[in-house]
Amino acid sequence: MTVDRGTRPSRRPVPSTRTPEDALAPVDAEDTGDVTDATDPTDATDPAARPVPEATVARLAVYLRVLTTLLGEGRGTVSSEELAAAAGVNSAKLRKDLSHIGSSGVRGVGYDVARLTAEVEATLGLTQPHAVALVGVGNLGHALAGYGGFAQRGFPVAALFDVDPALVGTTIGGVEVEHADAIGAVCAARGVTIGVVATPAPAAQRVCDHLVAAGVRSILNFAPTVLAVPAGVEVRKVDLAVEMQVLSFHVARRHGTVPAAGPVAAPRPTPREAVSR
Numbered sequence: 001m002t003v004d005r006g007t008r009p010s011r012r013p014v015p016s017t018r019t020p021e022d023a024l025a026p027v028d029a030e031d032t033g034d035v036t037d038a039t040d041p042t043d044a045t046d047p048a049a050r051p052v053p054e055a056t057v058a059r060l061a062v063y064l065r066v067l068t069t070l071l072g073e074g075r076g077t078v079s080s081e082e083l084a085a086a087a088g089v090n091s092a093k094l095r096k097d098l099s100h101i102g103s104s105g106v107r108g109v110g111y112d113v114a115r116l117t118a119e120v121e122a123t124l125g126l127t128q129p130h131a132v133a134l135v136g137v138g139n140l141g142h143a144l145a146g147y148g149g150f151a152q153r154g155f156p157v158a159a160l161f162d163v164d165p166a167l168v169g170t171t172i173g174g175v176e177v178e179h180a181d182a183i184g185a186v187c188a189a190r191g192v193t194i195g196v197v198a199t200p201a202p203a204a205q206r207v208c209d210h211l212v213a214a215g216v217r218s219i220l221n222f223a224p225t226v227l228a229v230p231a232g233v234e235v236r237k238v239d240l241a242v243e244m245q246v247l248s249f250h251v252a253r254r255h256g257t258v259p260a261a262g263p264v265a266a267p268r269p270t271p272r273e274a275v276s277r
């Protein structure tokens with residue numbers, strides 16, 4: 001099993017729930033961002049050998065959240081329609097997403113909640129917890145460090161770092177804030193696999209370098225800067241302003257204020273600019 005961007009984790013076989021006669025056929029007319037390479041020599045008929053599109057990976061995490069709730073309620077099965085509605089997608093897209101990991105429901109029964117949960121967790125590499133180190137416990141970092149939901153979903157915060165003497169030695173969510181000089185030793189000792197960068201932009205690359213030197217191979221970057229990392233290290237950037245800009249675009253499009261696609265004309269000079277040219 002692979003993802004289609006960034007580092008490629010080792011292929012992980014996922015147990016199939018497909019029953020040849022009864023399986024719901026995956027619908028393939030939906031745009032799931034599928035980037036399967038037609039020249040890929042892997043067996044295209046084997047779901048475990050096909051790349052999982054990045055967009056599907058993101059939706060699998062949403063399905064998992066719903067499935068976890070259903071499991072907690074003691075539900076045995078769920079229909080594709082119910083699961084899709086709870087995840088905010090249509091059922092055709094859900095079935096196609098799940099076909100990427102070799103999961104399909106049984107007609108008239110739906111999906112086995114426990115089995116599907118295990119399959120999605122295996123695909124997302126969640127069969128064991130990932131220790132997280134968070135660097136920079138200012139406004140944002142403090143809020144992230146105090147959020148208990150990460151541990152519940154398999155991402156316990158194992159270490160906190162800052163350089164501010166007023167913060168070093170304090171405790172957030174039961175974890176002591178240590179000086180950033182200790183990133184290497186602490187991350188290695190606690191088996192940290194994910195590093196979260198919540199420092200100001202000028203410090204972010206140095207912090208990232210320390211995390212990478214400590215063996216951290218997955219970085220979640222909140223700082224507004226592009227981080228350079230060696231091959232084999234995956235960086236994901238979170239920028240809420242970008243998300244808002246995308247929302248803004250969709251609002252503008254709904255109101256018809258987005259210009260039609262094509263070359264954008266240069267703005268006309270204002271009278272003052274025209275005079276000074």
Ligand SMILES: NC(=O)c1ccc[n+]([C@@H]2O[C@H](COP(=O)([O-])OP(=O)(O)OC[C@H]3O[C@@H](n4cnc5c(N)ncnc54)[C@H](O)[C@@H]3O)[C@@H](O)[C@H]2O)c1
Nearest residue numbers: 136138139140162163164180199200201203223238239240
């Ligand atoms: N991606 C987003 O949507 C989003 C949203 C809010 C903030 N941010 C970014 O997150 C970062 C943090 O924002 P904030 O409001 O919490 O800032 P902040 O100033 O409140 O906190 C930054 C913290 O980083 C610490 N720090 C500075 N240099 C460090 C170093 N070398 N090692 C360890 N710690 C160091 C500071 O002491 C401080 O505690 C900024 O880069 C900001 O632009 C991103």
